[in-house]
Amino acid sequence: MSSDLAGRHNATPVLAIEGLHAGYGRVEVLRGIDLVVGAGEVVTLIGANGAGKSTLLKAIVGLVHPSGGTVRLRGEDITRIRPEQAVRRGVALVPEGRLLFGPMTVRENLDLGAQSRRLSAEALRADVERVFELFPVLSERAAQSAETLSGGEQQMLAVGRALMADPALLLLDEPSLGLAPKVIAEIFSALDTLRASGLTILLVEQDAKLALRHADRGYVMRTGAVALSGSAADLLADDDVRLIYLGAWHGGGEG
Amino acid sequence: MGTTELLQFALAGLKNGSIYALVALGFTLVYAATGVINFAQGEFYMLGGMLSVWAYADLGLPLPLAALVGVAATALVGIVFELTAIRQRKDGDPLALIIITVGGSMLLSSLARHLFGPNERALPLFSGGGNVSVAGAVLEVQTIWIVGITAVSVAGLWYLYNRTALGRAMRACAVNRDAARIVGIDTRLMVTVSFVLAATLGALAGLAVTPLTQTAFDVGPSVGIKGFAAAILGGLGNPIAAVVGGLVLGMLESLSIAFISSTYKDAIALIVLLGVLFVRPQGLLGRSGREKV
Structure with missing residues (x-):
């Protein structure tokens, strides 16, 4: 099923990572990652803390410098981009x-989220309105400073700010972390809306069950490498994944 | 002491405080962009005066044009300093950058001595030698220029910071550099902009003061310390706090002359600096603790 989903968009994948190595100083965190995200796919990256999930996202956007391998965005090499x-x-x-x-x-x-685009005031306002449609509570809070928001509202704002860049690929790092179940449900329902609109998403999550339920495919990371990959349904059914990640991470504490 | 005398001291405090405010703004803008104290800030003050004198006396330009040349040339020095010395330190290590600014400070004052000589030099008063009487106290017209230049600079900076896309990007960069980068702000450009602004503000202060006090290659460090103390007093990283810190420091100095002795005037800044660091390290307007979102 996974090859089906990847193959469905047999054009160039949005994101293609090959043999990626990266780390902090001499400590190597990523040891040869291969990963593909096709257009319109929601792909999730699960695994224990310290497996290198966040580092991978940082390496894709250049917050961490890869020491080897390549990152391609729609076929173009963006390895070591700023x-x-x-x-x-x-x-x-x-x-x-x-x-x-x-x-x-x-x-x-939100306006700063569109910093990378040269938008007219009207276009900017229209895009802000779209974020407000997705997260209505943010429109009530529009004039409040971000630090006065609740944790859930802050997470919504973080997602909204990223959407303001009108991305071809949205990278999400643990959007459920530290939030109440009701708030998590709200945020993932917004992600489902984005998924339905065709946005390509790479989702890092500590709550594996939650992530797999909202994704097309998944990669399981273990100590800097991909240990397992497959369709979300297959991974949810996989005995090892159930035992190690779904059982251990069920209920998802801060870990 | 009569109210007239007190007013006289207050006017002197306002004059010096305005200068400290401009220099403090330079410290705070660079700190907000880089997390680093720029110890070459006092040299921008020195260069503003010295380069204006050079344009006026040596090139023979009319005073307004000479002033423009002096300030613009100092801004250019700010750009060159940032591009050749600060930006080259790719990891942005704060300690290394601070040492670089100390070296830059020595280099700039040595160059000024080499190019313009060791003597004190002066500019004419901007609009002649008149005085104005304010409720019995004497106000030099040049003081009106100093306070006016400060007021216009602060207003301009406020507008830039709060009403323009560039200012918003600078504020974002000050809050969190990684966050600024992922939304597409070129943080290196913001650092360059902060140095240009810091150099311009320092130069304006040096230019405005030179007709009253004269200037020389070695005036930078002492004014730098005052401006640094003012920035710390207000709360480092916050432009409004820098202005408040500058004015408060100027007034404290003046009051110390009025009520204690002029002997201790220059010690006041250091006492204030130490006092703030012991009692309220975040400054008068600073927020306590790390901001966390």
Whole structure:
């Protein structure tokens, strides 16, 4: 089934990673990652803390410098791109810890999300309205500073800010972290809406069951390498995955 | 002490405070963009005066044009300094960058001495030697220029910071550099812009003061310390706090002359600096603790 889904969009994949190595200083975190995300796919990356999931997202956008391998975006080599260039090419990251502009307002955070595009005031407002449709609570909070929002609202703002870049590929780093189940459901329902609209998404999650339920395919990472990959349905049914990741991570604490 | 005398001291405090505010703004803008204290900030003040004198006395330009040349040339020095010395340190290690700015400070004052000589040099007063009487106190017209230049600079900077896309990007960069980068802000460009602004503000201060105090190759460090103390007093990284810190420091110095002795005037900045660092390290307007979102 996984080859079906990847093959369905047999044109150039949106993201193709080959043999990627990266780390911090001399500590190698990624040891030869191969990963493909086809157009319109939602692909999730699961695995224990420290497996290198966040590092992979950072390496894609250039916050961490790859030491080997290639990253291709729609066929073009973007390995070792600078983050400000990555977003111009259409890769938007919802980072670990959200990294909002805390003292600035919700509206300013969203406007800054479109920093990489030269939009007229009207076009900017129209895109902000689209984010507000996806997350209505943000429109009520538009004039509030980001740091006064609840954790869930901050996560919504982080997703909204990334969407303001009008990305071809959305990278999400643990959007459920530290949030109440009801809020998580809200955010994942928004992700389903984005998925239905055809947006290509690479989702890093610690809650494997949740992630696989909202994805087409999944990769299981273990100590810097891909241990297993397949369709979301196959992974959900896989005995090893159930035992190690779904059981152990069921209920998903902070870990 | 009568109210007239007190007013006289307050006017002197306002004049010096305005200068400290401009220099403090330079510190704070560079700090916001880089996380680094630029110890060459005082040299931008020195260059603003020295290069204006050079354009006026040596090139024979009329005063307004000479002032423009002096400030623009200092801004250019700011750009060159950032591109050749700061940007080359690719990892942005703060300690290394601070040492680079200390070296830059020495280099700039040595160059100024080499090019313009060791003597004090002066500019004419901007609009003659008149005084104005304010409720019995004497106000030099040049002081109006100093305070006016500061007020216009602060207003311009406020507009840039709060009403333009460039200013919003600078603020975003100050909050979190990684966050700024992932939304597409070129943080290296923001660092260059911060140095241009810091050099321009320092140069304006040096230019405005030179007709009253004269200038020389070695005036940078002492004003740099005052501006640094003012930036710390207000709260480092916040432009409004820098202005408040500058004005408060100027007033404190003036009051110390009025009520204690002029002997201790220059020590006030250091006492304030130490006092703030011991008691309220985030400054008067600073927020306590790390901002976390």
